Amino acid sequence: MLKPDPSKPLDGAYVGQPVPRENARRLSQGRGRYVDDIAFRNLAHVAFVRSPHAHARILSIDTDAARALPGVVDVVTGEDLKGLCAPWVGVLAHFPGLKSAEQYPLAVEVARWHGEPVVAVVGESRALAEDGADLVEVAWEELPAVVDAQAALAGDAPAIHPELGDNRAFRLEVGQGDTASAFAEAAVIAEEEFRFGRHTGLTLEPRSIVADFDPSLRQMTVHHSTQTPFQMQDVLARHFGLEEGNVRVIAPDVGGSFGLKLHVYGEEMAACALSIRLGRPVKFIADRLEAFQTDIHARDHRVKARMALSQNGEILAMEVDDLTGIGPYSVYPRTSAVEGNQAIRLMGGPYRMPNYRGELNIVFQNKTPMCQYRAVGHPIACAVTEGLLDKGARALKLDPLAVRQRNVVTADMYPHTSPTGYVFERLSHEECIASLASLMDYERLRREQAEARQRGVYRGIGLATFIEITNPGPAFYGVGGARISAQDGCVMKMEPSGDIRVMVSVTEQGQGTETIMAQVAATHLGVPLDRVSVYTGDTQTSPYGGATWASRGAGIGGPAVMKTALALKANLLETAAVILQAEAEDLDIRGGAVVNRGDGTQRMKLAELGRIAYFRPDTLPSDFHPEMTAARHYVPQGYPFAFTNGIQASHLEVDVETGLVRLLDHWVVEDCGKVINPLLVEEQIRGGVVQGLGGALFEECLYSPEGQLLCGTMADYLTPMAGEMPDIHMAHVETPTLTSPLGAKGVGEAGTAAAPAAVMNAINDALAPFSAEVTQMPFTPERILTALGKV
Amino acid sequence: MKAAPFDYVRVSSLDELGELAAAYGDDAQVIAGGQSLVPAMAMRMARPKLLLDLCDLPGLADIRLTPEGLEIGAMVRYFELAASPLVAAHAPLVSAAVPLIAHEAIRSRGTLGGNLAHADPASEMPAVMLALGAVITIAGSNGARRIPAAEFFIGTYETALRPGEIITAITLPAAPVGRRGAIDEVVRRSGDYAAVGAAFAIDLEGETVAGARLAFFAVCERAVLAEKAAAALCGQRLGHVDPAPVLDALAEEITPVADLHNRAETKRHLMKVLAGRLLQRLLSGEKSTHG
């Protein structure tokens, strides 16, 4: 593990240092304060009656018995809440043609997925609410369910929303160049159908909310396990008809989010509606079964794709047809088009691919809604591209490493535009590949692999080059009409003690954002790290901003904090100059004290500056006002996104009799620009890789042909566990983005983006002697045995 | 995920247990380690009105040698089985099975009696009991009875226990001198319920297989003994085992049932692979594995 090097004192340059996460001590000692830990007077609890069917009409709802149960406070149906909450529709203008239907907190007339909330029962305790829910009788008329994405487009498929016509939610074609000629000229065409199972985010802390409406002031305070307090403030104000200023969203400690805690969920809207209805705080904490049924699911793609290669392994073209099922609705407010859109646009992204055609079809189906989850679209694009490239290389008898070296966009080509219009400022594919080859000792591993094969041991080495979208600007949502901020803000003040308080709009989910912000503030102000405290997640006290999604915390929040620190420093030096009768430019702040810029001699401690500024300003010239607070905002400009890049490798062994895969080692070389904290970068990569390995080998939301979700516990839905995880080795290349003063890009999703592709390629490398291939994730023993022709 | 309301009593004698069980009938349920029952209650799939906790019943947590063999009380917990020198000496197959069951936290509460009474078809211990020829002691209002493990497991979560009866102890008859045993399973993650598992106890006389109990779990609705396969193994000689007739007999007598992750066909394949590997491990070389 990385530790601060004691031989190198942290003389104020915290940026670049492996500073441990400050909140880890608190959280690991059980001192976290999650939504469920907060005490309220007069708290009521809500539980839900859920649809037992994938698609069914509600004929009648009998709530009498539930109402009569002592301890039950209220029982409401979809109809009851309709008047309290304006419906929402998950479409945005920058996805022209995207359609979805109106949604209310609870199903109205028809339930469209197994687990959809139908009736809310409020009780004096959660157990009493569940007792009440048990007594609600719903009469159903089952409707034919559309389960399989392909079947959704069939001519005779029942329309999930008759008013929308068919089940196609969105269709998009992108591309450039002449793929037909490229395929005609190709020496080899690699063609494959890939399938990506549904999985879900599975946060340690489930979705949680306490909505607390004060009818006397029409003020709504919401304690919410969310990534995006400001987005939720806007949503709640608009849909409940409240003044935005009367809605306060507070995100206390958040136990993981991975993208699933920034969508609008019926249960959370119902809790708010019920608080308005009852004038009491109402709590909803999803249990694990509810999480499986209603947290957004992810992936679920069927991709038919082909790649044209020249004799020497150059990628000439790709054609991709992606079909993805998003459940019965496009999720509000970000839409469920983003994953597919990114998947087809990221195809071939690391490579000099001149010709490309991508087609995306997004369809409705009667399954849990699907939406953005860590690495949105990336694992799809990466697996398809890297899988086809390996397949082509095998046909051409080329080494996978060499074929990647041959195809990546090279240093002399930047800025470079991809065939789908993505612009890369500057990436470092060549350095990353070279670094990986030596980090993993590629040549030796290949030799050992050949030796092992002689002994009947089938090991595989899989590579996956990747790019990651980070630091999204307004092009992501704002241009589509979503009130989702692309900028972030920071307010920073020095207190009389000399301590620094930082309020920033990016939020902490356990990933260490607050530590990063403290490092940036301490470095640029010149104060010891332990004098800086960071506050996030409260719309009433934080500056307004986008918060946490799309790997934007360090890259957007970081420069906001840096700019603010420099501004506050200028303020402090101005005051110090007045006190010391010096020129501000001759002074500096180091180690928490004002010093001579030239020789570093200490002139006054910040606490002394604070004492004078706050308590004895009468000793300063009468026209001078010390400014002890600064505020700045930052939005990425110049490029719509900052791309990062890197390469991963997987080394594994396949038991060709049982189909079991044993992960031996995993390597990542990544370039997220300026590394602010190598420890946290590596934590993000490792965590991301593990989630990617989960998707590749274990995680799958299984459904019956009738649309029943079959995995409602963690015994049926397998997540990666420590025992099966390989060591994950890492190296970094740093290509700072010149668009931001900090140079940092994001790193939250890179691990997840390429790990599945690396595993797939490694399995197929191991299976090469049998001419067997797997392309359906997760790669279960059964799928591997099927590919081997053993079952 | 909150259990429906229930009452809870720690019974201190079999008589008290009998009275409460009779009074509440189907609404009463005994609880041992709670590792299967409590999750089922939380999901409201089990809704007992009264829980009868066995943890204070005298004698149920003992492990001792008796003339009939090694006697393990129903309330002995997995971690105690793993740590017991008596079990290691007299039933090493049991010690070997414990690490395959779930994880440390669950093993610190789950009991052998609760496991067998639960009769999960994918669970290890029922197969181990079949392989070792265990005898299960049951107590009820009509007194105690003892039945062989082979007659105890009837189906998925279904046993020979009658209403009001509990398991009090499990007796493992002394193993013959030439006993070799092994347990293994195909699992995607350590601690999971198996995709397919097998527990073998093979008795050698000199170099010859004189007896074999080949038990399988996670293949069909209950743990099963493959008797024809065992017959095909008997008479074969150490170091010269021909697995083919054993595996053929196996495929013939056991019809696997699909689970959430594996088709029946996959299970059949894995069952044969696993059986072949265990035979290889137990009978190929000189090194003996006692069980």
Ligand SMILES: Cc1cc2nc3c(=O)[nH]c(=O)nc-3n(C[C@H](O)[C@H](O)[C@H](O)COP(=O)(O)OP(=O)(O)OC[C@H]3O[C@@H](n4cnc5c(N)ncnc54)[C@H](O)[C@@H]3O)c2cc1C
């Ligand atoms: C995450 C997880 C993973 C697991 N993985 C495995 C695994 O890999 N392999 C495996 O075998 N098990 C596994 N289990 C189940 C575990 O082994 C249980 O402990 C065991 O099945 C039941 O034992 P218990 O003492 O906890 O019984 P309880 O849960 O208390 O009771 C189970 C049932 O048996 C009845 N019962 C209990 N004791 C008696 C008795 N003496 N007489 C009559 N009836 C009785 C109860 O009424 C109840 O119906 C797992 C459990 C969990 C939570």
